[in-house]
Amino acid sequence: MNEAVPALLAAADEAASSPMPLTFAVIIFVLAMFVGLEVITKVPTTLHTPLMSGSNAISGITIIGALLAAGLGGRLGAVIGTLAVTAATINVVGGYLVTDRMLRMFTRKRD
Amino acid sequence: MNQQIIDLSYLAAAILFIFALKAMSSPRTARKGNLAGAIGMLIAIVFTLGSRQIVSWPWIIAGLAAGALIGGALALTVHMTAMPQMVAMFNGFGGLASGLVVLAEVFRAGSSGDARFAVTAGIAALIGWVTFTGSLVAFAKLQEFLVTGRPVVFPLQKAVNFLLLAVAAGLIVLLGFYPGLHWLVIPVAALASVLGVLFVIPIGGADMPVVISLLNSYSGLAAAATGFVLGNSGLIIAGALVGASGIILTRLMCRAMNRSLANVLFAAVGQTVTTAGGKERPPVRSFSPVDAAMVLENASLVIIVPGYGLAVAQAQHAVKEMADLLVQRGVTVKYGIHPVAGRMPGHMNVLLAEANVPYEQLCDLDEINPEFERADAALVIGANDVVNPAARHDKGSPIYGMPILDVDKARAVMFCKRSLNPGFAGIDNELFYNPNTMMVFGDAKATVTGIVAALKE
Secondary structure (H helix, E strand, O other): OOOHHHHHHHHHHHHOOOOOOOHHHHHHHHHHHHHHHEEEOOOOOOHHHHHHHHHHHHHHHHHHHHHHHHHHHHHHHHHHHHHHHHHHHHHHHHHHHHHHHHHHHHHHHHH | OOOHHHHHHHHHHHHHHHHHHHHHHOOOOOHHHHHHHHHHHHHHHHHOOOOOOOOOOHHHHHHHHHHHHHHHHHHHHHOOOHHHOOOOHHHHHHHHHHHHHHHHHHHHHHHHHHHHHHHHHHHHHHHHHHHHHHHHHHHHHHHHHOOOOOOOOOHHHHHHHHHHHHHHHHHHHHHHHHOOOHHHHHHHHHHHHHHHHHHHHOHHHHHHHHHHHHHHHHHHHHHHHHHHHOOOOOHHHHHHHHHHHHHHHHHHHHHHOOHHHHHHOOOOOOOOOOOOOOOOOOOEEEEEHHHHHHHHHHHHHHHHEEOHHHHHHHOOOHHHHHHHHHHHHHOEEEEEEOOOOOOOOOHHHHHHHHOOOOOEEEEHHHHHHHHHHEEEEEEOOOHHHHOOOOOHOOOOOOOOOOOOOHHHOEEEEEEEOOOOOOOOOOOEEEEEEEEEEEEEEOOHHHHHHHHHHHOOO
């Protein structure tokens, strides 16, 4: 039984690391798009700008692609990947901080 | 770390992103929503770093550190009035990151990628690089840095754009048939970069917020497309979330301006830009801040209409002081905030909040318009197109159909402007020449400070 466990894990890992089937990628893409469409229904005009800034920060998710590109080794990939990591980090860090600054203005008013 | 655990962490991050977007639609929960989004991002980053795929750490740490420093410094030092440009710039960096990752992956795979890889890489490169250069131009136009804020049009613009897009699409189709020619992604990226510039350059500064929202959606789609290339669920889900919510937000912004997206993107293309000079201008009546103060303190209801000029002059604190003095004299003071006053929706609210203007005094368009008839004075500070009556009756005007603030219904209208120069729409405002209108020329802050001084005497 004990010898079977690492073998099972290795097999599961192997299956998981094979390329994502295109259909599966399309399925989660479409579903996620629907969620995005549904989640933003009523936004007061005053929050348009912070919401745009906040969703811009979320689009910084591209950083995980950059991390993988930079971390994979290989000279050219590493250089380009590092530039990508830097750019994406600016997007993420700057985006969340700027959004917070904007939103701070609104909460202060409400007190 | 097990890839499945990493994938599950992406699910957790996606759930937090969904909460974040939902929460940011309401003032009460908005700030917590943003925090949730940040935590989600942190989870995604940390677990990705645990991936067995990552071997070379020094580069990554260098990139993270540099990016955090630059991003943090920019975000914390930028002036509130430059918020729109900053969002554009950060968005551009996101697009750049996606575009670079695609290129890195293409180089790594070499000619061994299959058709699916090549085509998705081409699409991802197209979206990513359009987003990058488009956002840069949006930033430059708002900042008036190297580029004018006015629409830039040239002959055959529509044809040129279409041609470039067609060639890029053709290259992507070619990649599908000959995935071995992986280097074709480079010309796709180059064409996309040019397209990004040409797409944004004909749009005027006033419409830029809508464009930024659209580019924001694109940067999400770029991330999702990169996710297709890498087979990464986190990128696909989060990218799709942002892509879709960005489209909805863009539509909401257009609706607030009562214009269609097509009108915003293509209105100037194919037209000659109207210049305000040329026809004879009737004389205007020019007054001093002292005259304005006299009108204001004898009013019972004053409605202040702030605009971009107020932001540029940083006059919001002086305006608050003036409003306080008027309230002390028994004047009722209200602010009429047009949805697209300033450079972005909510821009005026942010500025006035910074000056501690009481929230109850701020009214949106539907609330304030009926009040103008009762108002003794409408004080328009640095706003122009949002009060231009041409929007009501002039079918040829670029702002026709846009809901405006009915300041002309007030007993007296006072414009605080630097000159008679047109606003973003580039058109003259017939209101300047009305008999009820008083022009008070000068920098908004200087003028309002002058009014404050006169009131204090």
